[in-house]
Amino acid sequence: MTMLHEPTARPAGNLRGEAPFQDLHEVVRDRVGDGTFHFYPSPGNWGDSLINRGSREFFQHLGLTCTEHERSDLDTLDPETTAGTTAVVGGGGGWNRNWISTVAFTERVASMYRDVVVLPSSYDLDLLPETGLENAVLFSRAELSGTEKASGSPLRFCHDMAFFCELPEAPDRTLPYPLIALRRDKERHHLAVDPDRNFDISLLGTAHTDAGGFFDIVGRFEELYTDRLHVAIAGAMLGKSVFLLEGNYGKSEGVFRGSLAAHYPNVQLLDWDEFAPMKVVGMQPIGVPGYQGEASHA
Structure with a gap:
């Protein structure tokens, strides 16, 4: 694909x-x-x-x-x-x-x-x-x-x-569609959209949960779209193609300018008006071939 x-x-x-x-x-x-x-x-x-x-x-x-x-x-x-x-x-x-x-x-x-x-x-x-x-x-x-x-x-x-963080070994195989991990809390940007297949993995654990599982999930994908800073950081360090979107107070841009831009050419800072009209390539949950999924406004 x-x-x-x-x-x-x-x-x-x-x-x-x-x-x-x-x-x-x-x-x-x-x-x-x-x-x-x-x-x-x-x-x-x-x-x-x-x-x-x-x-x-x-x-x-x-x-x-x-x-x-x-x-x-x-x-x-x-x-x-x-x-x-x-x-x-x-x-x-x-x-x-x-x-x-x-x-x-x-x-x-x-x-x-x-x-x-x-x-x-x-x-x-x-x-x-x-x-x-x-x-x-x-x-x-x-x-x-x-x-x-x-x-x-x-x-x-x-x-x-x-x-x-010391990084884990790369998984044997990765999934042939992108991870869309957009936040669902009050830190969302006012232009944020709610596309299908959004998987806010940051809510699956707490700060006390082992970070190994977080790296494992992110490592299963080759392309990431996220406004979750640590999804982007994990993806950057693991060599994924990362598209980072902003929340509502400049956190993502600050870390992008300070760390990601200079060290990780696989990361791009994306505006919401660029992401909203995109047809993000993906797959329906089980056994259905890839399709063009429309992003819709929340």
Whole structure:
């Protein structure tokens, strides 16, 4: 079957050897030394499990020792213990108008711990507290603009932690039709469409679900259409032909510009007005030959 676009050059896998991860390492090491720290993994859907897996592999790869805690553990931890300890807060999208909980959580962590490192996240700069995070280092997974750098932004760039994941072996065979994985939550773009065969795999698990299954599903396809950032990241690292669409606050474009565009020529950033009229080549569920499926507006 002929796909809409043939995949371009294969990627180099993960981005473990890139300089931004070295910068992150130095920041964490400066604060932890030879001691231990407390790690608060990201909450969320199955895509967030790639962030947590990459974070744990990052700590292990660099010989860093941590104790993991759920966010609710803050109510029971001894303040005398946390006051001399570093906290590392998992990255993600909890700093924007859709999901704002990480802002208040990090403020509370900063008031209890000696210092805090927030792993690469997507930020709405208007939501950053003016005070209360003086002992925190915030990493952004969107590369900073020249204006932000000149204005003394509190953010430092690093790739999303999912890019640190060790990759599984490729499956023996792949399916002859594309994966359409479009989100069904409040982060959807206002122009988002709801095509047939949409399979929002991120809702099949949580941030605590093993990321191996996520990679396994994505690895079964050669072509992906998605506005789920970690479907795109997994597909990029596995060498798939990825068409990434935007949600409603710029997260996808930020990571595309900061990481995907330079390292993964197999990924394209697609506008919704380009995707909506497409006839995405696919197959009906069982035993029916390929057909041209119309995309319809939600």
